[in-house]
Amino acid sequence: MASEKRPASRRRPWYEARGLVAIPLALIVVITSVNLATPGHPYAGPLLIVAPVLAAVTLGPWLTTLTGVLASADQMIFAALLGDLHSAQRMTEIFAVVAASAFAALLSGMRERKARELTRVRQVSEIAQNLVLRPLPPRMGPLRVAAVYLAAEREMKIGGDLYAAARTAHGTRLLIGDVRGKGLTAVSDAALLLSAFRGAAHRQTSLAEFTAYLDASVCWNLAEPGEKDLAQECFVTAMLIDIPDHSPTVQIVHCGHPPPLRLRPGQATALCAHQAGPPLGLQLDIPGHCVDTFDFGHGDLLLLYTDGVTEARDPRGDFYPLTERAATWSGERPEELLEHLRTDLLAHAGGRLDDDAAMIAIERPAGRIRHNTTALPHKHRSESASRPKRLDVLRGSRPFAAPIFGP
Template identity: 50%
Template sequence: MAAPQRFASLRQPWQSRHALLAIPVVLILVITVVDIRSPPDVHLGPALVIAPAITASFAGPRLTGFIGVLALAAQAIIGVFHGGLTTTNHIVQLITLAVLSVLVVFFSAVRERRSRQLAQVRSVAEAAQHVLLWPLPDRIGPLQVASLYLAAEDEAQIGGDLYAATRTEHGTRVMIGDVRGKGLPAIGEAALLLGAFREAAHQHTTLPKLAAGLEQSVARYMADFEPEDEAGERFATALLLEIPDEDPITRLTSCGHPPPLLLRPGEAVTVLVHPAPPLGVGRTGPEDYTLDEFSFEPGDTLLLYTDGVIEARDPAGGFYPFTERTAQWTDASPETLLHHIRRDLLAHAGGHLDDDAALIAIRRTTAPHPSRRHGGSSMAADSAPTPQQANK
């Protein structure tokens, strides 16, 4: 961010607070003038306590204390014009106003302290969430990529949904998944699955073997940390993809996850998959997972999503018509596509989702993009087995 922009961002809150400060100041002046010009039996001075009370709603303890002092000065001026400061009535009013102003300043200080603590907690939480769910780059090899996450939990950026991508020697591997539940427990399980994928994606030559490796990681976690009263109820769906750089195809293994949409000009088609059970349901080997393969030509877009998208309901209870709505934007870039979906989805759901939702849009470009080779890659796309060989 440039220096003028940073300065402008700092000035804006300062200017808004000082603009609002005119409200209690004007209120003090009006009450003072009206009280002085009113008959002796009319006392508007006690209403001055409204000024510091209003100030505390938008300013800190210092400005609130300043307004409290102004209110006390105004009360003293009123007393001078109505019988003098030594009268019992004015002394009681001054003491009462002073006590109430001190209390307002005290509560303003407590609120400001808690606000700072909350801001620190949010900052740490956001940093932890960004470390857990790394943002996907705009381009991975010959692929244009965009991602979107909508968390159901208030003040959260992520929940139980997850996605990750990693470069291999001849292509890209992508995972999108959904851990049962939401909130902190789901985030912990999502972290486990993301860490396991980032490591295992470079150790297994086929997606069925990768799925089996992830199942073993989840099973070990469940055995060690799953509460007894939730035995058998914790699991995660996952969709594993392998996109070679040179071949216009995509290989896919589904672990109970919704199938992706394949977008081509004017149409959105659901990819046919043969799903296996979700991860964590039972110990399985590579032979229990199917490797599906389909055409993924330059210009095509793959749209991966979690069930929080297709299960979003409108106020009348109707599900979001995901495929029909998405077919309107098949020519859009990945980033623009997700922008349209986000706006349309939230409008359908009334501005708030009941479940976490994640989406990834992947478009193969018309020409291969020079990719950066990462050391430690173990997958060779040109030697990957056919679906029939993978299930033998």
Template identity: 50%
Template sequence: MDVRRDVAAGVRQPWQSSHALLVIPIVLIVVITVVDQLVPADIHLGPLLVIAPAITASFAGPWLTGLIGFLAVGAQAYIGWHFGVLFSRNVLVQILALAVLSALTVFYCVVRERRTRQLAQVRMVAEAAQHVLLWPLPEQIGSMRIACLYLAAEAEAQIGGDLYAATPTDSGVRVMIGDVRGKGLSAIGEAALLIGAFREAAHHHTSLPTLAAALELSVARNLPELEPDEELGERFATVMLVEISDEGHVTRILSCGHPPPLLLSPGSAVTVPVHPAPPLGIHGTAPGDYTVDVFSFEPGDTLLLYTDGVIEARDADGAFYPLPERAAQWAGSSPEKLVHHIRRDLLDHVEGRLDDDAALIALCRTPSPHRTHRHGPGLHVGGFAHGTGSVPR
């Protein structure tokens, strides 16, 4: 697993750097020992030796810290021997105090390393949970090139309440992106519920309205078991469903309270108009209550799906992240480069600290010269249209 390699690399790098930094406490011990012998007899610098193990603990483990502590105690004993007062009460107390403080510093290092290992283990578990919940999307599904990004707001977390999934069907590709209200384990559980329901229902419902109704039914059936008592009846999820046909360039989307996607062409970013239904979990909705919006997704274009954690991210002055303007700058990039640019720019905008989870999916239709153009009713190349759940398939 990649996280294990990352943890191992993170362990090797501090170990190598600590060897270089070890020169500092060693030089400090030598300098204090030499200077103490040169200053007048009534000035005692030996107690300053405690600085050496103290600073070593900031960059090294217990073994190296213990070694420096041992050298510091030895230097203190040498100073006492040099002046012929090694067994005097004052020098013995100084040696004992230095040994005790060094031992406490080593104990602190042991506790710190244990917690570091525990944190590394938690990260491995979080990474495994992320791969179970949010399966990495393939780079290519049919004629679609895909790149995705997930940024969790919680410190040290890999997953949260945002979700996405994609699955090939007999007629094309279906994609879902969503955002569960709330944070913590309950939000993760609800996200897992929706992803599992989508992966199963996407293959059993021929239209997006019936698929959305099936997700609503699944949420209504299972959500009460996941809601915290203090938020009973207040949890919901916004979802965007996308159906990209293999034949022609017709693409259908259905929004359940989710922000509309961006359609990127070289040099431009257009917001796809949607007619959103209520979020899932608000109240029961029949298939006829949903509106399917239809547009033309041409080869070379990129469809950018995102959660509100992206567009609601604020900078130090409180300004929202201008996703359409920024995405237009990289409209001609591949999905991987587009997601990379937005990730770096978004984190720069918020100075590295997000207040909410953020997710992105970039889908690029690869050119296919052998595919014929087929457009739905009322649909023009480069235009948008909408209809009810009865839109012909």
């Protein structure tokens, strides 16, 4: 993993602990100063009980105990100076501070133990999530690639949106999709589709054949015991993309997913399907998947996204205008585009999204491809591939997880 994982039981840095311990200690100093400045009346000693309680919220058990000892000692010293240490009132006040200190130390220990357990659970969850939704490499063959994921659930880094990429013998193959629903159920369905993609993306099949295989994989899962009742409720909108290394084109299969945007200076064009197919997993007997081919030359940038981006609303209820915002971007690198859109999207939605959102930016840098002698017409061309015979070869084995092939 790119970032270093720190152990769950790591203690606070010394400078952080020092800053936190200063808060209850400052309270003790203030109360002591008041008692010294006004001996006898007013007597602020009973307020010392607040110091160990405050320490329990921010400090560990040892520092909380130390705070309680200081507060109790302060109480007894002033009671002795006033000459009524053995009075019933002073003894009650001292006992209250001691009892509160012991209780605060116990609570602090329980809080620290729960915090360590939560940290370990989060680390395990993060590892599992990274295994499901693997980071995309910044370079895949001649392409520059960047991705960003914004989960609707605060404690989760992934949800129902998914993406993956793999290298083939002639180019790069990508998947982006959105599972119906969100939460753990959506993560499970996303993991199944990603496993099927990684297990077969490198095989030399056409994009139409590969899409049919993924559709069959999702249907296999719905045919499992206990899943048949959800067959009509579970589906995945997806888009499959093939980008050849040595051809200024991109091939796309739309399965009920929003069309990608092709970005050129001052221009954002939606690459809409000639004949969009249904989402994966609906178990529809369709003759084949339509493959659309578009221009994707040097300097072009392709932006893939899920509906969580375009359906994000501002406080007035207006949708996020992705096409307009992307068209005004004047940067160069894919990661800079995604960072710009991420910041702008969160600002539009008030800092939090109601649905998962994912974006992928792919750039074909200038001077890295050999153009075909015959250019594509202005409008895209499409081909409809029938359900292939080679699909039976893929059906011979269930989907399995395989590493993403690098360039």
